[in-house]
Amino acid sequence: MNVEKISSKKVSERVGEQIENLIITGHFQSGEKLPSVRELCELFDVGRSAVRDAITTMKGKGLVDVRHGEGTYVQSYDPAQLFRSNMLLPDMKDIEALFQVRAILETEMVKMAAENRTEKDLREMEKTIRRMRTACHEENETLDYHFHKTIAKAAGNHILYQLMEFISSTTQKAMVDFHGYIAEDEAILSNIINQHEQIFENIKLGDGEGSSKVMHIHLEEVKRLMQKSILNETESCL
Structure with a gap:
């Protein structure tokens, strides 16, 4: 042993x-x-x-x-129970691992969404982005989840959708702290919403490759900001 x-x-x-x-x-x-x-x-x-x-x-x-x-x-x-327990208070290593998984799933998932989306899916994505621009940060947290889950639904693969639900639920505590962090900076919040809009526009155009590239940029930016928020929180406790 x-x-x-x-x-x-x-x-x-x-x-x-x-x-x-x-x-x-x-x-x-x-x-x-x-x-x-x-x-x-x-x-x-x-x-x-x-x-x-x-x-x-x-x-x-x-x-x-x-x-x-x-x-x-x-x-x-x-395994799901252990993963949820470990992700309640994530560290840098957790975030890096999580976003590796998200990049694998979501950059391909968004290509599928660009091919398979319906008019109803597009209306839901567009409505969610409009609400993001006027919502408080607590609501933005829920809208963020909803936007990515709508993309998963539009991809047309029920197992992929369930995986996205699982990932969302395991990162809930981290995302609450994250949205509180970005809400303090209007420029950062606006940039995140703009990235969502760019993803949506590419899906609407049926551009799978374009959607995937913007999703990759978005996930890298969110990862960087989440790691920065955790670092700031850690330093404030010292």
Whole structure:
């Protein structure tokens, strides 16, 4: 079994991450009893409090079941649940990974939308953009979701639409903070809305390649701004 020794920074979190990884990769199976606290201390070369805190966190995520007097057992693993838990307070690495996925999905999805969109889809996209220009930032958050989901719907692939719903739900906390951040700068907000409009115009023209290029530019800009908002929030807490 390959494990890493734990550094002194955020010891319990690092312990939890490694145990979770062992569960994900199948080293610990559903229903299997984890090693004892003492054995985990020896395995990771950490103190008992770090292991106990890690187990408490995993219990809160629904990954393990702590049975008094018996030990800790692995629960059925749900990747969606773990992903949602990890994305509640994303870091730079999370955002980079998320937008890699979004770029793969959405730059191709928008090409499909340009080919398959209906007049009803176009009206819905146009209405959403108009509302973005007058909405408060709380409503803009919802409108942003709706615009991208409308594109997914216009693409005509129900599985792709479900994937977009999943990604949207996992990033809800980050997007709330993000929209609050961009709302403080009218120029940034206007630029984001303009990018949505450019995407829409290319879809309306049936230009799949043009739609894909603008979507890529948009996602790169949103990623940059989200990372900047997280950095600013981190610095304000120091």
